[in-house]
Amino acid sequence: MTTNFASLRRPQRIRAVYAPVACAAVFLGLQPDAHAADKELLDILLGNGAITEQQYEQLLAKPELRSEDLPDGKQAKPPAETTSEAEIDPVLAAQIDRAIEDKLPVTTAYTSKGFRLETRDGNYQTNLQWRAQFRYNSDEGPDPRQVDDFTDPKISDFVARRLRMKIGGHGYRPWLKYYFEVDLQPSREVDDDSASASARVIDWRIDIARYDWASVRVGQWKIDYNRERVDSSGRQQFVERSIINRIFTIDRQIGVQLRGHLLKETPAEFRYYVGAFNGEGRGVSNPDDNLMWMGRLQWNFLGRDLPWRQTDVEYTEQPAGSLAFAAVTNTGVCTRWSSGGCGNLDGFASPSDADPGQFKIDQTVLESAFKWRGFSYQQEYHRKIITDRTQVTKNTLTGGYLQTGYFFHYLYESIPQPLELGVRYAFVDEPNEIDRSLNNERNEFTVVANWFFSGHNNKLTLDYSYLTLNDRFLNARESEDRVRLQWDVSF
Numbered sequence: 001m002t003t004n005f006a007s008l009r010r011p012q013r014i015r016a017v018y019a020p021v022a023c024a025a026v027f028l029g030l031q032p033d034a035h036a037a038d039k040e041l042l043d044i045l046l047g048n049g050a051i052t053e054q055q056y057e058q059l060l061a062k063p064e065l066r067s068e069d070l071p072d073g074k075q076a077k078p079p080a081e082t083t084s085e086a087e088i089d090p091v092l093a094a095q096i097d098r099a100i101e102d103k104l105p106v107t108t109a110y111t112s113k114g115f116r117l118e119t120r121d122g123n124y125q126t127n128l129q130w131r132a133q134f135r136y137n138s139d140e141g142p143d144p145r146q147v148d149d150f151t152d153p154k155i156s157d158f159v160a161r162r163l164r165m166k167i168g169g170h171g172y173r174p175w176l177k178y179y180f181e182v183d184l185q186p187s188r189e190v191d192d193d194s195a196s197a198s199a200r201v202i203d204w205r206i207d208i209a210r211y212d213w214a215s216v217r218v219g220q221w222k223i224d225y226n227r228e229r230v231d232s233s234g235r236q237q238f239v240e241r242s243i244i245n246r247i248f249t250i251d252r253q254i255g256v257q258l259r260g261h262l263l264k265e266t267p268a269e270f271r272y273y274v275g276a277f278n279g280e281g282r283g284v285s286n287p288d289d290n291l292m293w294m295g296r297l298q299w300n301f302l303g304r305d306l307p308w309r310q311t312d313v314e315y316t317e318q319p320a321g322s323l324a325f326a327a328v329t330n331t332g333v334c335t336r337w338s339s340g341g342c343g344n345l346d347g348f349a350s351p352s353d354a355d356p357g358q359f360k361i362d363q364t365v366l367e368s369a370f371k372w373r374g375f376s377y378q379q380e381y382h383r384k385i386i387t388d389r390t391q392v393t394k395n396t397l398t399g400g401y402l403q404t405g406y407f408f409h410y411l412y413e414s415i416p417q418p419l420e421l422g423v424r425y426a427f428v429d430e431p432n433e434i435d436r437s438l439n440n441e442r443n444e445f446t447v448v449a450n451w452f453f454s455g456h457n458n459k460l461t462l463d464y465s466y467l468t469l470n471d472r473f474l475n476a477r478e479s480e481d482r483v484r485l486q487w488d489v490s491f
Helices: 010-023 033-046 055-058 091-102 145-149
Strands: 106-111 114-119 126-136 157-170 176-183 202-209 214-221 250-262 270-277 292-299 320-332 334-340 342-343 359-372 373-390 393-406 419-430 441-451 458-473 476-490
Touching: 033 055, 033 091, 114 157, 145 458, 145 476, 202 250, 250 292, 393 441
Parallel strands: none
Antiparallel strands: 106 114, 114 126, 126 157, 126 476, 157 176, 176 202, 202 214, 214 250, 250 270, 270 292, 292 320, 320 359, 334 342, 359 373, 373 393, 393 419, 419 441, 441 458, 458 476
C-alpha cells in the first residue's frame, strides 16, 4: 500500500498513519482510542529503530484544537498554510507501512489456485476457488453408444455442467497437504430424482509429501492412472473428454497410494505411483476382502516434468515430454466407474444385480505427451479385459485417442495470441460375448477452438464432433454431428 504522508499536516497525519492499523486492530490488539493507539504504534516504531527520537517527538506533538474543544459558539480556525509544518518523508512512510504489515499474522493473495490465506511462517495455507462451466449442446446427452442413440430426436440444451468449490493447502508444515472438492449442483435428466443433483464431496485427500522421492496420499480422488482422466475438467483442451473415457476410466477411489519423483532434471527422470483401493468407486465401502491394485510408471525423457493439464497456454520454453505405462486389477461388481461411482457397461449386470466378485477387471494403458512453445500433444491406448465369473465369459475391449493443439500466433503474428486450434481422434472397439447385439466399434473426430482470457481460469471453448458407429451384429453404420460451446471460469 502507498500513502502520501508529505501532504498531511499535523492534525491529520497521525490519523493517516494509523488508518490501516485501525482496520487491523483485531489482529494487533491496539487501543481503540486514536491518540492512545498512535502513541503505542510510535513506541513500537521507536523501539524497533524505525524512527528517530526527533521524529517521535514531532509525530507525538499535540494537534490543533478542535471545535468541540472550544466554548459554545466558537469556531476553531483552520491551520495556517505554512511551510514550517513537520512532514513525513516517503522513506519514513514506507517504514511505517512495513511495520504495520509485519504485525499482521496472516497474509492474503490471489493466485492461480484462488484466494489464499497464509501465515507468515508459511506453515498454514488455505486456497479457496469457485469454478463453473456453462455449456450449450446442439445434441445434449452422453456420447451415443448404440444404433438407437443415433436415431433419437435432437435436443438443444443449456447445461450448468459443473459448479464446484475447491479448498486446499497445507497445515502444520508445508509438506502436510490437504484438498477437497465439492460438486454443488450436478446436472440431471428431467425424469431423474432430485437427489441425482444433490451437492456431494467428490474429492478429499491428505498428502504426506516431505520427500519428493517418496510421499503418501490417503483419501478419495481420481487415482493417477491415465492423463486424460486425471487432467481436471477445467484444464481440458476440448469441451469434454473423449469417447474412451466412459469405458476405461478408473475414476475416483478410496484408498492409499505411495508416489515419488526421482532423478529430476536428468534423462532418467521418472515418477511412480503404487496404490491399493476399495475398488467400489466414490464414497463406497468395500463389501469383501478384494482390493483394487494400481501402478503407474512415467518417464520424463527430456528431464522436465509435465503437469496434469492440457494445451500449452503457458508457452513451455524448453521441450517437455513423457512416456507412461499403467495397470490396474480389481475383482468386484463394477464393470465401469465414473464421478457417480460404481456402474456397469452395456450388456453387463448392474452392480445391484451382480453376484459378489462376479467381474474381474484387468486394464493397461500406454500413454505419451509432449509440449513445446505453444504446441501440445497427448495420446493413450487402452486395453481392458472383463472376466465374468458367473457367465464364464471374457471380453477384451480396446480404445485410444490422439489429440494435438497449437497457438498459431507463434507462426503468424496476425493470428490473435489467445486463440488455440486443436484436433482429436478417438476410437473404441467393444466386442461383447454376452450380448452380441452390442458388438460395435465407435469413432470420434473433433476439432476445437479455444480463446483464453486468463489461461485455463477463464476461457471459451467451441468444438465440433463427427461421431460414427459400426454395428457388426446389425451390419449398420450410423453417424452424428455435434456442436458444443462452453464458458469455463474460475474465481
